[in-house]
Amino acid sequence: MAAHKQSDKPDILFISGSPRARTCEALVGLLEQGAKKAGAKTQRFCLSKKRIHPCIGCGACEKTGICSLASRTHDKQFLDDYLELKAVLERVDAVALVAPLYFAGPPAQLKALLDRMQPYWAQRYRLGIKPPAKRPAQLFVVGGGGDEHGYTPLSITTKSAIAVAGFTLEKVNNFIGFAAPRDAPIYPPDSEAQSLSHAQLAKLKRAVSEQAAFTQRALDAGSAFARYVVKKKEAAILTAQLAQVEAELAVLNEVGDARHGDARQGDVRHGDAEGRSALSTEGRSAEGRSGEGRGAEGRSSAEGRGGTENRGANRTESRSAVRTEHQAEIDLDYSKLIISVDKGDE
Secondary structure: OOOOOHHHOOEEEEEEOOOOOOHHHHHHHHHHHHHHHOOOEEEEEEOOOOOOOOOOOOOOHHHHOOOOOOOOEEOOEEOOOHHHHHHHHOOOOEEEEEEEOEOOEOOHHHHHHHHOOHHHHHHHHOOOOOOOOOEEEEEEEEEOOOOOOOOHHHHHHHHHHHHHOOEEEEEEEEEEOOOOOOOOOOOOOHHHHOOOOHHHHHHHHHHHHHHHHHHHHHHHHHHHHHHHHHHHHHHHHHHHHHHHHHHHHHHHHHHHHHHHHHHHHHHHHHHHHHHHHHHHHHHHHHHHOOOOOHHHHHHHHHHHHHHHHHHHHHHHHHHHHHHHHHHHHHHHHHHHHHHHHHHHHO
């Protein structure tokens, strides 16, 4: 498969769900780096820099499908960055959400973002609007030491909220223990290392090795997710092209059936006209030959049968010619369509 043009590259939105510009954003940076290397375009939406007002439960979206807070302003400024988020969500091919673990769930800022997916739920379940096509999403869980209750509440809440916006949470990645570069352990200078015990040095070595592994794993995860999105997008394009081919072939077949029907009706009308003419002629001849012998009648009957057989053969040849001509047209059009699809995949 040929390399994608810039406009054909998959677009991935990376959301940092932390109120701080620290560990989550550091992980987003590594994931983005891997995704770009795999041929994706990336965008960021960081809750440390963006504001999303909590849902107020007014129910307006159940009547209009639009969040009532979206158009509110304060000092001639929009109340929050919801419209920016909404525009990006509806355009991108995939979402990667990096979230810190707060008591096994999301922080308040991220929960507010997830709750503002309510208009998509209203559009689907209250207003009967067809939901958008499903796109892939992944969750990356960050935490200092984890939570003894796990992170199921975070993953379930995320999965439920983004589903109504058209995303399927396909994978949850455990990055608990990952540290931002400024917080990651490093080897001290030799002069300081001499003052550490063997146990302290061994512990420090393990910590440094673990962070290096986290870094490489993040790069690999971003790259793998981007490659997966590329394949999903290519498959969707190919499916659409094949559907178009099938639709056009169906139209050609309908045209062919109509032509065959017209040809058969023409043959019937032509045969009826010839039959009526032959009967009229034979009737007049019979009246004129009423005094002739049986030999003349025998010859006339033989000639009539011969003429009928010839006309039947002519009609058979006519129908065969029409079918052959139409099949050639279908074969030619089909070959053009297949060539068009092949060129689109180059």
